[in-house]
Amino acid sequence: MPVVQLLLLPWAADYEIKHIKLAVADHDHSEYARQLIQKITASGYFNLTTYTASYQDALLEVEKDQADLVLEIPRGFEKDLISESKAQLFMAINAINGVKANLGGAYLRSIIQDYNSTVRTEWIQSPRFSPEVHINVVPTTWYNPLMNYKYFMVPGIIVLLITMVGSNLTAINIVKEKEIGTIEQINVTPIKKYHFILGKLIPFWVIGLLVLSIGLFIAWIFYGIVPAGSFITIYVFGAVYLLAVLGLGLLLSTVSSTQQQAMLFSFFLMMIMILLGGLYTSIDSMPAWAQWITKFNPITYFIDVMRMVVLKGSSLFDIRLQLLKIFGFAVVFNGWAILNYKKRS
Amino acid sequence: MLAVSVNHIRKSYGKKQPIVALDDISFDVGKGELFGLIGPDGAGKTTLFRILTTLLLADSGSAQVDGFDVQKDYKAIRSRVGYMPGRFSLYPDLTVEENLSFFATIFNTTIKENYDLIHDIYVQIEPFKDRRAGKLSGGMKQKLALSCALIHRPSVLFLDEPTTGVDALSRKEFWEMLRKLNEQGISILVSTPYMDEADLCDRVALVQHGSILSIDTPQQIVNGFSYPMKAVKSPNMLQLMKNLQRESFVKDVYPFGEYHHVVLQDAPAIAALQNFVDDHKEEQVQWRDAEPSIEDCFIALMKNT
Numbered sequence: 071m072p073v074v075q076l077l078l079l080p081w082a083a084d085y086e087i088k089h090i091k092l093a094v095a096d097h098d099h100s101e102y103a104r105q106l107i108q109k110i111t112a113s114g115y116f117n118l119t120t121y122t123a124s125y126q127d128a129l130l131e132v133e134k135d136q137a138d139l140v141l142e143i144p145r146g147f148e149k150d151l152i153s154e155s156k157a158q159l160f161m162a163i164n165a166i167n168g169v170k171a172n173l174g175g176a177y178l179r180s181i182i183q184d185y186n187s188t189v190r191t192e193w194i195q196s197p198r199f200s201p202e203v204h205i206n207v208v209p210t211t212w213y214n215p216l217m218n219y220k221y222f223m224v225p226g227i228i229v230l231l232i233t234m235v236g237s238n239l240t241a242i243n244i245v246k247e248k249e250i251g252t253i254e255q256i257n258v259t260p261i262k263k264y265h266f267i268l269g270k271l272i273p274f275w276v277i278g279l280l281v282l283s284i285g286l287f288i289a290w291i292f293y294g295i296v297p298a299g300s301f302i303t304i305y306v307f308g309a310v311y312l313l314a315v316l317g318l319g320l321l322l323s324t325v326s327s328t329q330q331q332a333m334l335f336s337f338f339l340m341m342i343m344i345l346l347g348g349l350y351t352s353i354d355s356m357p358a359w360a361q362w363i364t365k366f367n368p369i370t371y372f373i374d375v376m377r378m379v380v381l382k383g384s385s386l387f388d389i390r391l392q393l394l395k396i397f398g399f400a401v402v403f404n405g406w407a408i409l410n411y412k413k414r415s
Numbered sequence: 416m417l418a419v420s421v422n423h424i425r426k427s428y429g430k431k432q433p434i435v436a437l438d439d440i441s442f443d444v445g446k447g448e449l450f451g452l453i454g455p456d457g458a459g460k461t462t463l464f465r466i467l468t469t470l471l472l473a474d475s476g477s478a479q480v481d482g483f484d485v486q487k488d489y490k491a492i493r494s495r496v497g498y499m500p501g502r503f504s505l506y507p508d509l510t511v512e513e514n515l516s517f518f519a520t521i522f523n524t525t526i527k528e529n530y531d532l533i534h535d536i537y538v539q540i541e542p543f544k545d546r547r548a549g550k551l552s553g554g555m556k557q558k559l560a561l562s563c564a565l566i567h568r569p570s571v572l573f574l575d576e577p578t579t580g581v582d583a584l585s586r587k588e589f590w591e592m593l594r595k596l597n598e599q600g601i602s603i604l605v606s607t608p609y610m611d612e613a614d615l616c617d618r619v620a621l622v623q624h625g626s627i628l629s630i631d632t633p634q635q636i637v638n639g640f641s642y643p644m645k646a647v648k649s650p651n652m653l654q655l656m657k658n659l660q661r662e663s664f665v666k667d668v669y670p671f672g673e674y675h676h677v678v679l680q681d682a683p684a685i686a687a688l689q690n691f692v693d694d695h696k697e698e699q700v701q702w703r704d705a706e707p708s709i710e711d712c713f714i715a716l717m718k719n720t
Contacts, residue, residue, distance in 0.1 A: 251504035255563070258468045259521045260494040413470075 075231060076288050080223045090174040093120035093128040093137035100148035102189070109185050110141075115177050129162065138164045139174050151189070213298075213381045220293050225376035226349040228285035232308070233315050233369055234340060236278045240319030241336040242329045243270055244411070249329060257413040267408050271316050278312040279305070289380075298383030304376070306386060310396050311372045317403025318368075324410040343369045368399050416482050418571050418602030419444040419467060424476035426462055436462040437473070438625040444604055444618075449597045451616030452606040453709070459625040460606040461501060464575045467604070468498045481570050494522065497569035499560050501576040507549025511540055511559055514548050515566060522567035532599065533562045536592055554585035561592065565601075572596065574605040578612065590615045610710035621713050628716040633709055640712050642666060643682055646674035646705035649698045662691060669714060676705060678715065 092110065096103055111118050116139075120131045131137040142160035151157040161178060165171040214221045247253040256266065286304070289295040297304060319336065326332035345351075346360060347369035353361055364370045371392040378384040386393070424440045427433035436459045444450040452460050465471035467480055469489035477484065483491045505514045515537070519526050530537075540558050543551065548559060557577055564572060574593075578586040590612065597603055597617075605616070613619045614633045621628040621636070629636055649655045656675055659668045664684035668677045679685060692700045 250507065251500065251502045252506055253504075254470065254500045254502070255498070255504040255518075256521075257470055258493055258496065258498040259518070260490060260523075261521050 073284060073288060076224070076227055076285055077292060079227050080220045080293065087170050087173045087177075088115055090116050090170065090177070091119045091136060091138045092116040092178075093122070093131045093140045094118065095122055095125040095128040095140060095142045097123060097145040098143045098147040099123075102148040102151060103143045106143070106182070106185050110178065110181050113177070113181055115174075125160075132162070132164050135164075138167075138170060139178060141178065221295060221381060222377065223349070224289045224293050224295055225380040226347075226373045228282065228289065229369060229372045229376050230344060230347075230349065231285055232278050232281050232312065233343070233372075235281050236274060236312055236315040237319035237322070237336055237340070238333070239274050239277065240270060240316045241322040241326070241332040243274075244320065244323035245326050245329050245332045248327060263411055263413065264408050267320060267404065267411060270320060271313070271404070274316050274319075275309070275312050278316065279308060282308045282312075295380060297380040299379035299385065303379050303384070303386050303389065307372065307375050307379075307389060307393055307396070310393060310400060311368065313400035314368050314396050314403055317400055317407055320407040321403050321410060324407055343367050346370070348373055368396060371396055416446060417443050417479070418446050418448065418481060419450075419604060420479045421463075421467070422477050424463070424466060424473045424478055426459075426466065426471070426473050435625050437466075439476070440625070440627055441476075442620055442627060442630055444602060446602055447597065447600055449593060449603045449605070449615075449617045451613055451619040452604065452622055453608075453610060453613050453619050453713070454606075454622030455608055457624075458622040460622060461575055462625075464498070464500075464573050464604075464606065468496060468573055469493060494567070495570050497564035497567070497572045499564045499572075499574045499577055501579065503556050503560060505548045505556075505560060505563060508547055510545050510547055511551070512544040514559060515562055518563045519566045524567050526566065529566055529568045532568055532596075533565050535595060536565075537562050554581050554588075557581055557585070557589060558592075561589075565596070570602065572601050572603045574603065576606055576608065578607060578609065586612075610708065610713060613709040619709070621709075621716060623713075623717055629712070636709060636712050637707055640707040640715060642715075643679045643685055644705050644707050644711065645677050645679065645685070645688060645702050646671065647677055647688075647692075647700060647702040648674045649695075649700040651698060655695075655698065655700060658695065659691070662687070664688065664691075667715070667718060671705075671710075674703075674705070676711060677702075678711075 094107055096107070107118065107121075110116050119136055120128060122128055125140070125142050128137065128140040128142070132140060140162040142162070144158060144160065147157050147159070159182065161175065163171045163175050244253070247256070282305070286297070286301075318339075322332050322335050322339070326335055346353075346356075346364050346367050348364065349369075353364050353370065356364070375384075375389045375392050378389060420443050422441050424437050425435075426437040427435045438459075440459075440463065452463070454460055462471065466473050467478055467485060469485050469492050472486065477486070479485070480492050481495055483489075483495075485492060506517070509517060516526055519529075526533075536558050540551070540555050540562070543555065548556065551559060561574075561577070564574075578589055581589065586609075593603055593605065594615070607613075613636075616633060618630065618632050619636065620630040629639070631639070647655065647659070652670070652675065656668055656670070659665050659675070659677060664680050664687040666678040666680050668675050670676075677688065679688060688702065692702055
C-alpha cells in the first residue's frame with residue numbers, strides 16, 4: 071500500500087501548471103500581435119483553445135470552462151507600440167482554481183515582459199549610455215537546479231508514509247487487545263507497564279524502518295533521487311522520529327476503547343498534522359498562529375530534515391536541533407502512554 | 416491464613432444513577448478450599464473477581480488474597496494468583512504451545528518447571544499444540560486457558576464462569592480437573608450460574624443482586640431448607656400450576672424439569688395436598704416425594720428477600 075502511494079502521489083502533487091487553456095481576443099490582427107501569440111503558445115504552458123475577434127466570445131469560453139485565461143489585444147496595438155513606444159494588453163483570469171490562476175497569470179506576464187524586451191532590442195538602437203537604469207536579474211536555483219518538483223515532494227511523501235504506518239498500526243494495537251479481552255489476562259500478570267509498552271513499540275519500530283528503506287529505494291529506482299547527504303543521517307533521525315510517532319499511536323491507543331475510536335482519532339490528527347506539516351504548502355506563508363502549531367507537529371521536522379539531507383546533503387550536526395526536538399516528542403509521547411496505560415480501572 | 420478474605424466490599428457503576436454491583440459483601444475462603452460463587456448473570460460475580468484479581472478498585476471495604484491487600488500489595492497478588500476470565504482471553508493467533516510459553520515467560524518461569532501441575536490437563540490438548548488458539552473448540556480453549564492460568568503455580572486460582580458454554584461432558588471433566596488441583600493444595604474460587612455444580616464445591620455462596628444470600632457447605636444449605644416439598648405433574652401443567660397457586664397450604668410452586676415443585680407451608684399440608692390430588696382426579700394429577708436441591712434453596716432464598 072505505501073509503495074503504491076509513493077508511486078502515485080508525487081505525480082499528482084506537482085505544482086507546475088501546464089496546459090493552461092488560453093483564449094485570445096485579438097482586435098488588432100497585426101504582425102506584432104501574431105508574434106506575441108506565437109511566443110506564448112511556444113512556451114509549452116499554454117494551449118490556445120480560442121482565437122476570436124471579440125472579448126465577449128472569449129469570456130463565454132471562460133464560462134463554459136473552455137478557457138482559463140483571456141488575453142485581449144486592443145485595436146491599434148502595433149501602431150501604438152511603434153509610434154508611442156507603448157501599448158496596453160488586457161488579461162482576464164478564471165480564478166476558480168486559485169493556484170492555476172495565480173501561476174497562469176504569472177507565466178503569461180513574464181512571457182509578455184520577455185516579448186517586450188525582445189521587441190525593444192529589435193528596433194531601439196541602444197545609445198552608448200543607457201538612458202534608463204536597467205537591472206537584469208539572473209536567478210540560479212541551488213540544491214534543486216532544475217526546480218524538479220519530484221525532488222521536493224518525494225522525500226516529504228516518504229515521511230508521510232512512515233508516519234501513517236507507524237501511528238495507525240500502534241493506535242489500533244493495544245485497543246485490539248482491549249477488544250478481544252487479552253489485555254485482561256495480561257493485566258493480572260506481574261508484567262511491568264513499560265515492558266508492555268516496549269513490547270508494543272519495538273516490532274512496529276522495525277516495520278517503520280523497513281518502510282523507510284522501501285521508500286528510499288523507490289525514490290531511487292523510480293525518481294532517481296539519491297540523497298545528497300548520508301543514509302546514516304536519515305536513519306538516525308528516522309529511528310528517533312519513529313519512536314515519537316509510535317509513542318503518539320500508543321497514546322491514542324490507551325485513551326480509546328474501540329478500534330474505530332482509535333482509527334478516527336488518528337485519522338483526524340493525521341489530517342491536521344499533514345496539512346500543517348509543510349509538505350504541500352510553505353509554513354512561512356501560514357498565519358502566525360498556524361506556524362506556532364507547526365512547532366508541535368513532528369511531521370514538520372522530519373519533512374524539513376528529509377529535504378535538507380536529500381537535497382542539500384546536511385549532516386547530523388546541521389540537523390541537531392530538529393533531532394533534539396523529535397527526541398523530546400518521543401520521550402513525552404511514550405512517557406505519557408506509559409502513564410496513561412492503567413492495569414486496573 | 417485465609418486464601419481470600421473479603422470485608423464489606425461495595426462497588427457501583429455509573430455516576431448519575433449508580434447501579435450497585437456489590438452491596439456490602441463479606442466472606443472468607445480457607446486455604447485449600449474449593450469455593451463456589453453461585454448466582455445468575457448480573458449477580459456481581461465478575462465484578463468481585465475483578466476486584467480480587469486487582470483489575471478493579473472497590474468503592475469501599477477491603478479484601479486480602481493470600482494475606483495481601485488487593486489495593487496496596489497488588490503486585491504481590493499478581494504474581495501468585497491465577498485468573499481465568501469468563502471470556503476467552505488468550506492470543507488467538509498464537510499456537511497452543513506459544514500461548515503457554517508466552518505466559519510462562521511473563522511469570523518468569525518455564526513450562527518444564529511446572530509441567531507436573533498442568534500435565535493432566537495439557538496432555539489432553541497436546542496433540543493440538545501447533546494449532547492456533549483461536550481455532551480450538553470451546554472445551555479445549557478452556558483447558559488451554561486453565562493451563563495458562565496454572566503455569567506459574569499460583570496459590571489461589573480464580574475461575575470466572577469456566578463452564579459457561581461448554582458441553583456437559585467437558586463440564587464434568589473440568590470439575591474433575593479442579594478437584595485434582597484442589598487436592599494439590601491450590602485454593603480455588605470458582606463462579607458459575609449452574610446450580611447443579613454447587614454440589615461439587617466444598618462451600619458455596621449464593622449471590623443475588625450483589626449480596627450474599629447464604630454461605631455454607633452445599634449439604635448444610637440443603638439441610639437448611641425447612642419446608643416439606645413434593646413434585647407434582649399432570650397432563651396440563653399450566654392449569655395445575657394455576658390451581659395450586661390458589662391453595663392456601665402451598666407456599667410456593669414453580670416448574671422444575673417435567674414436574675412442578677410444590678413447597679408446602681408445614682407438615683400437615685401434605686394431607687391437604689393429598690386432598691387436592693383427590694379433588695382433581697379428572698386431571699390425572701400425580702405426586703411424589705422430592706429432595707430439595709441447591710436450586711430449590713436458591714429460589715426460596717430469592718423469594719424471601
